[in-house]
Amino acid sequence: MNKKTIKDVDVKGKTVFCRVDFNVPMQDGKITDDTRIRAALPTIQYLADQGAKVLLASHLGRPKGQVVEELRLTPVAKRLEELLGKKVVKVDEAYGAAVKAEVDKLNNGDILVLENVRFYPGEEKNDPELAKAFAELADLYVNDAFGAAHRAHASTAGIAEYLPSVAGFLMEKEINVLSKALDNPDRPFTAIIGGAKVKDKIGVIENLLERVDNLIIGGGLAYTFVKALGHEIGKSLLEEDKIELAKSFMERAKEKGVRFYMPVDVVVADDFSNDANTKVVDIDSIPADWEALDIGPKTAEIYADVIQQSKLVVWNGPMGVFEMDAFAKGTKAVAESLAKAEHTYTVIGGGDSAAAVEKFGLVDKMNHISTGGGASLEFMEGKKLPGVQILEDK
């Protein structure tokens, strides 16, 4: 990464406005997965150890510029306190005189969590006044919120106009891993693209077709490709208006010498439900009244072989409706193949693929699981992320 990091500046005695992505899943006021908080610990700990006064800013959910009680960052601050084993101060606002008074009380090494930045309408509008108000609290801006780096908001981008701005360790690691994959991949390089819709993956397929050796397709989006090949797909997901695009992707793959893998068999169901009747059929035999909700065992085996022979695999999007056990086998098989492939560097795009790896208990077996869903997708599309762009060059 050609951006300055916290290692390039002296933080001792400085007040640091550190943007993190503490947008964690919550249920009934409890955090159900604290991965994102843990992922920010190296930066937080380093800043505190170096004698900075650390202000942590994050969004949680989408409160749309209003105070939503359930979206306060109080439980997150508590969890952080447990993980760090040291006191963390939490304030109920994110800027202003009352917050400044609390900041003034901090000693070097102290940590303070600001309130949800999306309680303010100016955050998502990237309002310069709000960005300035955030900046007035601190001497230095650190962006460690890779998961929100695709958003040009006041706390992820605007603030950098008013303070020296550098990356945290998580941001650095995410960018380094993903850039290496795109710009200088170990080969064979395989991308596995699944998920629900072609529409959401157009950019990423386009960009990866220029770079990979193998492209594996799965999930709901596969059936538009299957249809493009002339097979009947019953009630499986279809984006009629993307059939021509799917064809053109397959043609481009051929021209580029990219091996394009699609399901050869699938699990079909007579209902979108875990209790549906199911059977495994070949890809050219999907019954008219049934829908394909997972890849089949023959397909999983082929995909496993490709994974095994790859030096680098990037995976984005599940192979089937993995939330229902009846249709989780294909996604599980891919996750297990990645876990087993000892000579393969595995990068899991955030979002649902990361959730699947978590569900199957294989987190420790992957080389890199991105903390960003939308952010990693946009990065893999080749887009510039505003939250990275605004940081100072080395």
Ligand SMILES: Nc1ncnc2c1ncn2[C@@H]1O[C@H](COP(=O)(O)OP(=O)(O)OP(=O)(O)O)[C@@H](O)[C@H]1O
């Ligand atoms: N064959 C299928 N039919 C219908 N839905 C499917 C099928 N295969 C996968 N899905 C659904 O696709 C959804 C995931 O799609 P999405 O495009 O959101 O994935 P993702 O890119 O991993 O997600 P994120 O945007 O969170 O990163 C899952 O909820 C899954 O149930």
Ligand SMILES: O=C(O)[C@H](O)COP(=O)(O)O
């Ligand atoms: O969960 C995420 O992908 C990030 O925290 C960004 O959240 P957003 O999609 O609400 O901007």
